[in-house]
Amino acid sequence: MEKPVGVIGAGSFGSTIASLISENKSVLIYSRNQFEIDNINQGKEHKGITFAKNVTATGDLKYLAESCNLIFPVIPAGAFRKVIKQIAPYITPLHIIIHATKGLDIVEADIEDLGNKTFDKDIIRTMSQVITEECSTLRVGCISGPNLSKEINLSYPTAAVIASEFQEVIDQGQIALSSSRFFVFGSHQLLTAELAGAFKNIIAIGSGIIGGKHLGKNMQALLITRGLREIIHIGIALGAEGKAFLGTAGLGDLIATATSETSRNYNFGRRLAEGDTIEQIRASEDEVAEGVRTLKIVKYILTKYNLHAPICELIYEIVFKDLNIDKAISHLMRYPNAPDVDFL
Ligand SMILES: NC(=O)C1=CN([C@@H]2O[C@H](COP(=O)(O)OP(=O)(O)OC[C@H]3O[C@@H](n4cnc5c(N)ncnc54)[C@H](OP(=O)(O)O)[C@@H]3O)[C@@H](O)[C@H]2O)C=CC1
Ligand SMILES: O=C(CO)COP(=O)(O)O
The missing domain is CATH 1.10.1040.10 (N-(1-d-carboxylethyl)-l-norvaline Dehydrogenase; domain 2)
Structure with missing residues (x-):
């Protein structure tokens, strides 16, 4: 049986991404909130979306990594590395990870330190850099574009870009997400997109x-x-x-x-x-x-x-x-x- 696509984060955009993917593939979505997991699994509305039956929720990142080869983390930048660290032990070089986060990470410093000093080392990271630093897969990418979740949830058409150094990542992302209401371009300019x-x-x-x-x-x-x-x-x-x-x-x-x-x-x-x-x-x-x-x-x-x-x-x-x-x-x-x- 075909593996589901994983989505990490059942917030506004994680839920939207899950709903888009569910038009093509089954989805396993992670939330840290048991109430949300039950809601989704019982077919109730979540974030303005009533998911199709092929969307299930879990609170177990190990189970998600073992069940899915293609994973979309959709977690705010400030919590991104923490969540990626939690799933990292279960990620193999065969996984493809495409994040949707529109923010940056800082290493070895706190956000509040930034106003007071500069650091000799490079301390800013994009989310794809966080993933490759923490996980054993190199096959990473991002999805980005004019994607206001409220509009997508109303089924208004739009487009996004999957950017990655690897064509296979772009191809897998396009297969998972493309539909008559969601056009997916490909790009090899990952850093620029992020x-x-x-x-x-x-x-x-x-x-x-x-x-x-x-x-x-x-x-x-x-x-x-x-x-x-x-x-x-x-x-x-x-x-x-x-x-x-x-x-x-x-x-x-x-x-x-x-x-x-x-x-x-x-x-x-x-x-x-x-x-x-x-x-x-x-x-x-x-x-x-x-x-x-x-x-x-x-x-x-x-x-x-x-x-x-x-x-x-x-x-x-x-x-x-x-x-x-x-x-x-x-x-x-x-x-x-x-x-x-x-x-x-
Ligand atoms: N909404 C949009 O239209 C779009 C958003 N994006 C980007 O997607 C990213 C996520 O945004 P969005 O979904 O809107 O944000 P939300 O605030 O709606 O949701 C964030 C999600 O991340 C979860 N989360 C936060 N911290 C943790 C943690 N430490 N461990 C586990 N889960 C955590 C939250 O869980 P909990 O509810 O339990 O706190 C929640 O499910 C952002 O970078 C945003 O810029 C990109 C395109 C469009
Ligand atoms: O990135 C977004 C649309 O593409 C979402 O924007 P906001 O986070 O400002 O709602």
Whole structure:
């Protein structure tokens, strides 16, 4: 009998991924929450989805690794390595792992240390690097693109990219996920797809700030365009390929996230602009806005590599240093003349 596809994480996007895959293959989804496991196994609605009968849930990562060859971890970046460490002893070189996480990992430092010092060693990792550091498989990839889970759950059509160095990973991901409502492109630019997916959340926070301040579509378009320029600049400094940021996993996802009122990152920025504090927003949201954590990491990268990215820096100041938003916008509008996108 064909093995099921594993999904680690039954949050918003893990559940969406499980539902997409279930159109092609049976799915075993992991949750650490027994209530969720029972709900899914009893066919009840979970995260707005009523799963097909070929979706079952487990709380046992060993069982998931032994049952599935193809596994999709969909866990927020801050918990990703911890969860991968838990499954790592059961992963073999035959496993294929395609993550969907749009964030970054830090090694040998705490996120709170990043504001105070720089480290000689390279301490930033993408999720595929976390997987290959912790597990015995090299066959890794990521899925990224304009994939707001709420829209996918309403069966609106969209597309994603599976990026990997290995064609077999791309092929297996496409077979598992492709359907008439979900087109899957392939790419060999794994690092770019991962960085683009993480960085665009920061620009979505900025776009939410513009939205919350009612500054209009001209300003929102400007923020997104100049923000894209910055994230390409940072990505290239980290070894990514600049042009790939213009693809579905780059520009495509940036537009979706930075213009959607269902985006958690956009909403985080909007609420800040409307006067809520970071603590108030966090207390009222049970889902992750990855861009807030990524912002701290990007600020660190800017300092360490001596890069200039005024939009990211100002968003950082607004979120973590209470910089007045009107002052930040005024500062941005007076920023010394800079080239448009000539560097590409
Ligand atoms: N939602 C979306 O539209 C999209 C999200 N993504 C990305 O997917 C990733 C996950 O996001 P999303 O699913 O939306 O987030 P959610 O907050 O909805 O869900 C996160 C899931 O991870 C689980 N989890 C967190 N920490 C641990 C842990 N230590 N051990 C086991 N399970 C854990 C949570 O379990 P518990 O509930 O028990 O805490 C929950 O099931 C993010 O990086 C996000 O950027 C990518 C594309 C689209
Ligand atoms: O990555 C996403 C859409 O592609 C989801 O964005 P949010 O995490 O901001 O909701």
